[in-house]
Amino acid sequence: MRMTTSDEALALAAANGDSSAFGLLLDRHYDRLFGLCFRLTGQRAEAEDLTQDICAALPAKLSSYKAKSKVTTWLYRVAVNAAHDRRRRRATYARHSAGWGDWEQARQAEMAEAAEHIDWLHSAMAHLSDDLRDTLALILDDVTHAEAAQILGVSEGTISWRMSEAKKRLRALKAEEETR
Numbered sequence: 001m002r003m004t005t006s007d008e009a010l011a012l013a014a015a016n017g018d019s020s021a022f023g024l025l026l027d028r029h030y031d032r033l034f035g036l037c038f039r040l041t042g043q044r045a046e047a048e049d050l051t052q053d054i055c056a057a058l059p060a061k062l063s064s065y066k067a068k069s070k071v072t073t074w075l076y077r078v079a080v081n082a083a084h085d086r087r088r089r090r091a092t093y094a095r096h097s098a099g100w101g102d103w104e105q106a107r108q109a110e111m112a113e114a115a116e117h118i119d120w121l122h123s124a125m126a127h128l129s130d131d132l133r134d135t136l137a138l139i140l141d142d143v144t145h146a147e148a149a150q151i152l153g154v155s156e157g158t159i160s161w162r163m164s165e166a167k168k169r170l171r172a173l174k175a176e177e178e179t180r
Contacts, residue, residue: 007071015062135162
């Protein structure tokens with residue numbers, strides 16, 4: 001197809017799968033399309049991305065071109081719609097990600113605090129008698145009092161007493177550390 005072929009004829013041929021017509025149509029309008037995208041976005045890299053996205057989608061979109069308006073009018077409408085879609089996606093992303101950084105920092109702080117408590121507990125357990133430490137270790141591992149009693153060969157009441165005693169000693173150890 002030569003330069004004398006109208007844009008409308010090229011668009012209709014491209015819509016029917018003529019790749020050379022599509023290439024010629026892009027050759028004619030790429031720079032203008034990029035210029036519009038640059039004015040719509042205000043940033044060169046963003047305009048390049050938007051223009052590429054539009055060009056990649058054009059073969060499918062050309063099927064909706066009905067030659068009721070100039071190709072440039074239709075192409076500009078496609079570009080404006082694509083820019084609006086991009087802005088909406090960005091706004092949605094910004095809304096959904098707002099506060100995520102604060103949430104993640106709070107989560108990290110909670111995890112650090114929990115790890116600190118666990119480290120203290122493991123260290124403090126070394127100050128308990130073997131019976132109390134064994135009982136506490138089992139209960140911390142989500143073993144029921146009945147199961148712990150069976151494992152340790154004692155009554156369930158003994159497990160409850162040991163847990164009470166372990167808690168009392170750990171509280172005393174914590175209070176002692178805080179007064180230092």
